[in-house]
Amino acid sequence: MRIVLLGAPGSGKGTQAGLLLEQLGLTHISTGALLRNAVKAGSELGLRAKAILDRGELVSDRVMLGLIEERLQGDDVAGGFILDGYPRNLAQAASLETLLEKLGKPIDVAIQIDVDSELVIRRIAKRAKEEDRSDDTEKTVRKRMKVYQEQTAPVAGYYAERGLLTRVLGDGNKDEVLQRILSVISVGSSSGLQPD
Ligand code: ADP
Helix, strand or coil: CEEEEEECCCCCHHHHHHHHHHHHCCEEEEHHHHHHHHHHHCCHHHHHHHHHHHHCCCCCHHHHHHHHHHHCCCHHHCCCEEEECCCCCHHHHHHHHHHHHHHCCCCCEEEEEECCHHHHHHHHHHHHHHCCCCCCCHHHHHHHHHHHHHHHHHHHHHHHHCCCEEEEECCCCHHHHHHHHHHHCCCCCCCCCCCC
16 A cells, blocks of 8 residues: 655644554654655765754755655565655655656545644654754744645645545544545455455
8 A cells, every 4th residue: 555644743643654554564654754864874965954944944856856756666565555754745746646657656645634733733742852853943843834824735635636536634642543544445344345
């Protein structure tokens, strides 16, 4: 199964991706994590990306497409994947569709995790204390939320037009959210559908 996870910063995409891949045996592809690893490794991409991440802006579509194209060549994606953090605007959604068509691996479902912005801001403040993320400052979070509203929120409509969008509520604890996701993709204990 090939899944795109959508949701605001702090909506729990990364957490749910982690739980889903345990359940479904899929590979997690987080573009935020790929970029943070590049920053840590001090690669050329990392050096260029750091300032952009810290401002809460988006890395260019061209760079992101190169990164995701390379990642999708990995042997570990053959059994299915969860994309977390990509696509983040309509241009990325269109490029991804073309790329996956070429690879013969179209998206099966896009899952939007809906949360209210107050909850998100509280969660991110907590995460900033727990993890060492230099982009979790209040100023950057506000900027990321703005970028999300303006550029990423329309991506849900892109998948809705293709009949691929499903939405779940992201409040409650992580297992409650996981159960909601499993039930909308019909991979609960009561379903016979197998992930491919
Ligand atoms: P969050 O969803 O909490 O904002 P991510 O880990 O998904 O966190 O992303 C962190 C940062 O990485 C973003 O603010 C952005 O600068 C960069 N980034 C991640 N994915 C993309 C993408 N698809 N396109 C452009 N920039 C991206």
